[in-house]
Amino acid sequence: MLNQLIFNGLIAGSTYALAALSFLIIYLPTRFFHFAHGAVFAWGAYFCYIFSVLLQLPLWVAMPLGVLMAAGLGMGLEVGIYRPLRRRGATGLVLLLASLGLYVVFQNLISMFFGDETKSLRGDEVAEGIPIFGARITPIQLWIMLAPIVSFGIILSILKFTRFGKAFRAASSDPELALVRGIDVDRITLGAFALGSGLAGLAAILVTLDVDMTPTMGLGALMSGIVAMIIGGSRSVAGTALGGLMLGLAQHLGVWKIGSQWQDAIAFGILLVFLFFRPYGILGKPMRKVEV
Amino acid sequence: MEYLLHIAILIGIYTIAATSLNLVAGYTGLISISHAAFAGVGAYVTALMGLKLNLLFWFSLPCAMAVAAVLALVASIPALRVHDDYFVLATFALQVIATSIMTNWVDFTGGPLGLPGIPQPSIFGAILSTHWRMLVLVWLLAGLFLFLTYRLVHSPFGRVLKAIREDEVLVRAFGRNVFWFKVSAFVMGAACVAVSGSLYAVYITFIDPSSFTVMESIFILAVIIVGGAGTLWGPVIGATALVALPELLRFVGLPSAVAANVRQVLYGLLLVAMMFWRPRGLIGEFQFRSDYKS
Amino acid sequence: MGSGVLQVEHLVKTFDGVWAVDGVSLAVAPKRITAIIGPNGAGKTTLFNLITGFLTPDVGMISFNGYNITGLPPHRIARLGLARTFQDLRLIHRITVLENVLLARPSPSSETWYGALFTRWKRRESREIEIAKNWLQFVGLADKASGEAGALSYGQQKLLAFACSLASEASFLLLDEPVAGVEPATVERLVDYIGQMPNIGKTVIFIEHNLDVVEHLADWIVVMDEGKVVAEGKWDTVSRDAKVLEAYLA
Numbered sequence: 001m002l003n004q005l006i007f008n009g010l011i012a013g014s015t016y017a018l019a020a021l022s023f024l025i026i027y028l029p030t031r032f033f034h035f036a037h038g039a040v041f042a043w044g045a046y047f048c049y050i051f052s053v054l055l056q057l058p059l060w061v062a063m064p065l066g067v068l069m070a071a072g073l074g075m076g077l078e079v080g081i082y083r084p085l086r087r088r089g090a091t092g093l094v095l096l097l098a099s100l101g102l103y104v105v106f107q108n109l110i111s112m113f114f115g116d117e118t119k120s121l122r123g124d125e126v127a128e129g130i131p132i133f134g135a136r137i138t139p140i141q142l143w144i145m146l147a148p149i150v151s152f153g154i155i156l157s158i159l160k161f162t163r164f165g166k167a168f169r170a171a172s173s174d175p176e177l178a179l180v181r182g183i184d185v186d187r188i189t190l191g192a193f194a195l196g197s198g199l200a201g202l203a204a205i206l207v208t209l210d211v212d213m214t215p216t217m218g219l220g221a222l223m224s225g226i227v228a229m230i231i232g233g234s235r236s237v238a239g240t241a242l243g244g245l246m247l248g249l250a251q252h253l254g255v256w257k258i259g260s261q262w263q264d265a266i267a268f269g270i271l272l273v274f275l276f277f278r279p280y281g282i283l284g285k286p287m288r289k290v291e292v
Numbered sequence: 293m294e295y296l297l298h299i300a301i302l303i304g305i306y307t308i309a310a311t312s313l314n315l316v317a318g319y320t321g322l323i324s325i326s327h328a329a330f331a332g333v334g335a336y337v338t339a340l341m342g343l344k345l346n347l348l349f350w351f352s353l354p355c356a357m358a359v360a361a362v363l364a365l366v367a368s369i370p371a372l373r374v375h376d377d378y379f380v381l382a383t384f385a386l387q388v389i390a391t392s393i394m395t396n397w398v399d400f401t402g403g404p405l406g407l408p409g410i411p412q413p414s415i416f417g418a419i420l421s422t423h424w425r426m427l428v429l430v431w432l433l434a435g436l437f438l439f440l441t442y443r444l445v446h447s448p449f450g451r452v453l454k455a456i457r458e459d460e461v462l463v464r465a466f467g468r469n470v471f472w473f474k475v476s477a478f479v480m481g482a483a484c485v486a487v488s489g490s491l492y493a494v495y496i497t498f499i500d501p502s503s504f505t506v507m508e509s510i511f512i513l514a515v516i517i518v519g520g521a522g523t524l525w526g527p528v529i530g531a532t533a534l535v536a537l538p539e540l541l542r543f544v545g546l547p548s549a550v551a552a553n554v555r556q557v558l559y560g561l562l563l564v565a566m567m568f569w570r571p572r573g574l575i576g577e578f579q580f581r582s583d584y585k586s
Numbered sequence: 587m588g589s590g591v592l593q594v595e596h597l598v599k600t601f602d603g604v605w606a607v608d609g610v611s612l613a614v615a616p617k618r619i620t621a622i623i624g625p626n627g628a629g630k631t632t633l634f635n636l637i638t639g640f641l642t643p644d645v646g647m648i649s650f651n652g653y654n655i656t657g658l659p660p661h662r663i664a665r666l667g668l669a670r671t672f673q674d675l676r677l678i679h680r681i682t683v684l685e686n687v688l689l690a691r692p693s694p695s696s697e698t699w700y701g702a703l704f705t706r707w708k709r710r711e712s713r714e715i716e717i718a719k720n721w722l723q724f725v726g727l728a729d730k731a732s733g734e735a736g737a738l739s740y741g742q743q744k745l746l747a748f749a750c751s752l753a754s755e756a757s758f759l760l761l762d763e764p765v766a767g768v769e770p771a772t773v774e775r776l777v778d779y780i781g782q783m784p785n786i787g788k789t790v791i792f793i794e795h796n797l798d799v800v801e802h803l804a805d806w807i808v809v810m811d812e813g814k815v816v817a818e819g820k821w822d823t824v825s826r827d828a829k830v831l832e833a834y835l836a
Binding site: 440444448449451452455461463464466467469470480 | 638640659660661664665669670672676677678679680681685688689690693694696697698699701702703707711750754
Binding site for chain 2: 031032033035085092097102103104105107111112219226271272
């Protein structure tokens with residue numbers, strides 16, 4: 001029983017970690033909490049739905065298409081809304097409010113086009129779980145655990161070895177300095193949105209494969225992702241991964257003790273504890289105090 | 293006519309909600325998207341006290357305010373240890389959790405099906421069941437809260453709140469404990485919006501979690517932005533605009549299934565549009581003063 | 587090292603490996619005017635931030651009137667009688683000049699939500715307004731009282747910031763570049779006002795780059811470079827000190 005919980009926690013944790021990473025990638029070079037990310041997340045799943053269920057394409061085709069469309073949506077928001085706003089000298093507050101408005105628009109568009117009922121991507125059979133370490137895991141769940149690991153690996157490689165990755169890291173640690181050194185921060189930002197939104201789409205599809213999709217699925221994922229990111233210190237890929245896994249484990253183990261209706265409350269409780277005692281997360285540095 | 297009264301009542305209820313958020317976000321500069329959660333607290337406390345304990349509205353209303361205040365205190369103390377974006381996040385998490393509790397704690401809150409049959413308030417035996425009577429109650433309370441806000445905002449306390457919005461470093465240097473001012477504003481805002489939740493509960497006589505989601509919180513924020521954050525009448529103007537105008541959609545003949553969604557898409561678009569059109573003029577009362585190098 | 591009203595011992599503050607303040611010890615004599623000078627990046631403002639609680643030292647102790655204030659939050663330190671101005675001139679631009687001064691006044695007990703709603707704070711407020719106007723009078727801004735603070739000229743804003751530090755009734759004023767960027771007529775006024783501070787029982791410590799002002803005003807000068815104190819003394823001593831000249835020329 002415990003083993004099953006741990007596995008379920010790790011599975012949930014991996015999707016949280018992926019969602020958190022997708023958010024972090026956008027946050028790092030922009031320092032911007034892109035709330036509409038929650039809507040992009042959900043749209044990733046629904047794009048996949050369009051391709052696989054409505055257009056009857058096989059899943060292995062629909063999934064990458066869904067991911068690409070999600071990336072496109074994210075890029076569209078950056079180019080169409082955020083960048084023009086920044087050009088007009090928008091403050092962080094203005095961008096945040098715009099982001100909230102965009103979230104509202106896009107989540108409701110899902111409801112309008114697809115309805116509020118739960119939809120599914122799976123085939124019809126409910127797979128029998130394979131016994132591993134005393135727990136049962138379905139093949140789909142194995143993929144769900146594997147995909148984030150692979151994605152993390154790919155992202156880390158991109159960050160470490162490509163020119164984009166280096167520029168990204170420079171822009172993330174010191175945007176002003178990056179500008180001075182000739183790094184095109186706008187291009188990095190666009191890349192971040194593309195990468196982050198694509199990952200979000202992937203995470204959403206994975207979640208859907210496990211527990212189906214609803215228009216509001218982005219909310220919970222966004223929140224879990226944010227909590228995981230804050231726990232992990234909002235600075236590093238590793239920290240975020242750790243945060244996601246911890247959150248997943250804590251939730252599932254906690255649910256075992258106090259019932260599933262408290263699942264999200266546990267996440268918030270963890271967030272509160274961190275905000276209270278370690279606002280900079282496990283692996284982060286203290287947020288710089290007031291610049292005087 | 294009944295329909296117009298209904299709209300007027302809703303405008304009144306949203307005016308109270310917006311005024312309370314105005315104190316927190318408009319005057320003190322704390323952007324919160326958890327306000328609908330506290331409205332929900334007010335609504336559920338009033339509903340449950342009326343349904344399970346047969347308490348009169350006049351008793352359950354202060355109780356609702358008190359519960360909301362205590363919860364806001366508990367939540368704000370950690371949340372206010374972080375600033376700007378992180379604080380908004382914390383309120384977002386708070387909101388999502390509240391919705392989750394309302395939806396999942398079925399034994400207590402009735403879950404997604406909600407609580408029907410909430411008893412209406414009565415004065416001296418006369419039940420406030422007609423629209424006219426409800427209208428009077430709602431707008432009396434709205435007037436009261438507008439007045440209280442006026443007094444707060446023009447007092448030394450209000451002066452400090454506004455200063456915190458502009459430059460909290462300076463306020464600290466002037467010897468004020470900025471943290472407690474923020475907590476005070478946040479808690480008061482929560483207690484006040486709980487009133488609008490309670491009124492909503494006894495007016496519609498039915499509540500469910502879907503009325504108190506993050507969409508509602510963003511809506512209330514949009515109300516004060518459209519109407520003018522940090523001004524006294526802004527909430528009234530905004531509530532009127534954002535509640536009345538979408539009602540015009542009814543006459544366009546939209547299928548009711550999507551009507552709610554269309555309304556939300558519209559106010560979402562309006563919020564985005566305001567950021568392009570009048571970001572300073574309307575919310576120009578404050579800017580994000582980031583504590584970290586941005 | 588003698589005892590002063592403000593004492594700083596072995597203060598260290600690092601940022602990401604940079605030793606902004608590197609073992610500074612200082613004793614500031616009461617009712618005197620002390621100047622801190624030094625090239626940019628010497629750690630002067632960081633020192634101010636440490637003293638006033640906006641930064642916490644990694645190592646070291648700060649005491650004020652014998653009371654250990656190390657690590658206290660800024661508002662507590664302000665209430666103990668240490669007022670400061672900021673290098674980048676902080677003011678609330680959107681409210682009136684008078685309201686800025688009122689904000690600087692020691693916090694009245696009515697500055698709470700229940701005070702605002704349930705007490706008659708108007709009377710106390712009118713007394714505060716009188717006092718605030720007096721301070722504005724002192725710096726010659728009385729006629730601007732009801733105007734927006736943002737509408738003042740830069741020099742007038744500096745005068746306002748100074749008036750605010752006085753209105754706080756602090757016994758100890760930390761002024762960060764009080765005359766920087768200000769036209770000569772206003773510089774003279776500020777120098778005149780600051781010079782009067784010991785007469786009304788206040789101690790001043792100020793950071794400045796304008797060495798004429800320093801020569802004219804300071805009873806004691808502390809020279810900093812690269813986070814350390816490299817020289818201390820009266821103007822004649824310090825201005826001839828080889829290390830000081832080197833710091834400025836290097």
